[in-house]
Amino acid sequence: RQQEEPVAAGAPSTGKPAVTPESVINLDHGDPTMFEEFWRGTGSAAEIVIPGWQTMSYFSDVGNVCWFLEPGFDHEVRRLHRLVGNAAVDGYHVLVGTGSTQLFMAALYALSPPAAAGAGAPMSVVSTAPYYSSYPAVTDFLQSGLFRWAGDANSFKGDAYIELVCSPNNPDGTIREAVLSSESGNGIAVHDLAYYWPQYTPITKRADHDIMLFTVSKSTGHAGTRIGWALVKDRDVAKKMTKFIELNTIGVSKDSQLRAAKVLRAVSDAYELPEAREEHRLFDYGRRKMAERWSMLREAAAASGIFSLPDETSGHCNFAKETASTNPAFAWLRCDREDVEDCASFLRGHKILTRSGSQFGADPRYVRVSMLDRDDAYDIFVRRLASLK
Ligand code: PMP
Structure with a gap:
């Protein structure tokens, strides 16, 4: 083994190693x-500096349903959706999560009736195949009594379920709608719109579903910042999702929210400011x-x-x-x-x-x-x- 290069204090990692023509x-x-x-x-458009004394409190916005949401992040999320026209934001609560993965778990918690833990059966969680491989893995990881993975939505029989609708879909890129009609039972859809951005697909309508999940991982490419957001119509659902994150991680990194806000701001600025470069x-x-x-x-x-x-x-x-x-x-x-x-x-x-x-x-x-x-x-x-x- 070669002698290791000393790592400069604060030097960031670069992720996956560089490749050569022979590499895996x-x-x-x-x-x-x-x-x-x-x-x-x-350049500096997406840079931030955080002095040692800042972002120390657990709290961000104590009057908000999502009390750990940085107001600047909330603002830039709404601004970007208005610019792109991919999702409605008026009348929605913005919730922040450690990646949209945490918000997905929060949604499962919020949408499963608490009674299911005792007498009733766990809530079924379904999605049309081929579905994102993390959905079954994350759903069943802790073997919750509240919810359980029930497979392909197309073959599901029953009337109480959470349907995950990923559009454009991971893995096959198709544009999807919920297949199980919520009128026929007690079904609720969660829309994972991680890829509903103009680099991946034409923006054909302003999505206005009850629960929509987004992430900087796919919109701007900042997966390592671990910031996602949910747009949630119903106040009680928003409160329960917030409760999940409170009990799971007591909020979401403010440093990451500030960085994500600056990145989203740079994206919007480049389209909206007259002096912006193409x-x-x-x-x-x-x-x-x-x-x-x-x-x-x-x-x-x-x-x-x-x-x-x-x-x-x-x-x-x-x-x-x-x-x-x-x-x-x-x-x-x-x-x-x-x-x-x-x-x-x-x-x-x-x-x-x-x-x-x-x-x-x-x-x-x-x-x-x-x-x-x-x-x-x-x-x-x-x-x-x-x-x-
Ligand atoms: N939803 C979909 C459809 C994804 O493909 C991914 C990332 N692979 C996520 C959610 C998770 O994103 P995050 O990094 O925000 O947790």
């Missing part, structure tokens, strides 16, 4: 390092980059001849004010070779790590591939893929 390329997680290039170019427009950058990557991937799949991808779709984007294609954050790749029944292990054999379709309640001939890695890793991935026969 890990596209299993949706780690959004693609966006680093953009944020390197924005190259600082995140969604323009993201769309261009994602479209480029999708066209590289389609070429590579065609060159190889053994893979298929979802068809490209497009629509009128109310934000871009033009027709825009969908550029999902993940490729839902199918290996068409008859003798390959497990696409993930086939690709692993070629030093490409992906997540198997089986983890999303789907066929293992499919894999999910992250489209958001750094350029060097992505370039090696498409070159390798094109060479597979």
Whole structure:
């Protein structure tokens, strides 16, 4: 082992190690390092300095349902949604979480009747397959008496359930609506709109569901900041979700909220301030980059001849004010070779790590591939893929 470089005090980690043409390329997680290039170019617009005496109190806004919500973060969340037009904010409570993952858990807690813990059966949690692999994992992790994973929404029978609606969907990028009508039973939908941003899909309507989850992990690429937010219509649900976070982590890092607020502000400023520079427009950058990557991937799949991808779709984007294609954050790749029944292990054999379709309640001939890695890793991935026969 080589002698370790001394780490300068306060020097940040860089995440995944750099790659070489021989490296194993890990596209299993949706780690959004693609966006680093953009944020390197924005200068001080997204920087913050926090003096030693600040952000020390547990409390942020004691009059608010979400008492640990930084008002500046609340403001920038509403401002960005108004700019993009992807979600309604008037009449909604904004709640902050340690990633949208914590808010997802808070929603399960808030929407499950407390009686279920005693006499009744736990609340069923469902989502249409292929569904985001964390939904079953997170739902059943602590084996709660309040709720339990019940699988694919399409085959669910029963009238008390929480339906998770992810749109655009992780892993396959489809636009989704709830499949179980809430009028037929006691069903409640939670809309996970992590990817409902212009770099991934045309913004075709202002979403106005009862509970909507978002995250900086996918909107701006700041996954390491661990900040998500929920837009919640009902005050009692908002209060219960806040209670969950209070008992889970006594609030959410203020330092992270301030940073997230500054990042969101930089995004809005680049569209709204007259002196802003065009190259600082995140969604323009993201769309261009994602479209480029999708066209590289389609070429590579065609060159190889053994893979298929979802068809490209497009629509009128109310934000871009033009027709825009969908550029999902993940490729839902199918290996068409008859003798390959497990696409993930086939690709692993070629030093490409992906997540198997089986983890999303789907066929293992499919894999999910992250489209958001750094350029060097992505370039090696498409070159390798094109060479597979
Ligand atoms: N929802 C979906 C659909 C996701 O893909 C992810 C991240 N992979 C999350 C939620 C979690 O995001 P966060 O980093 O905010 O916890």
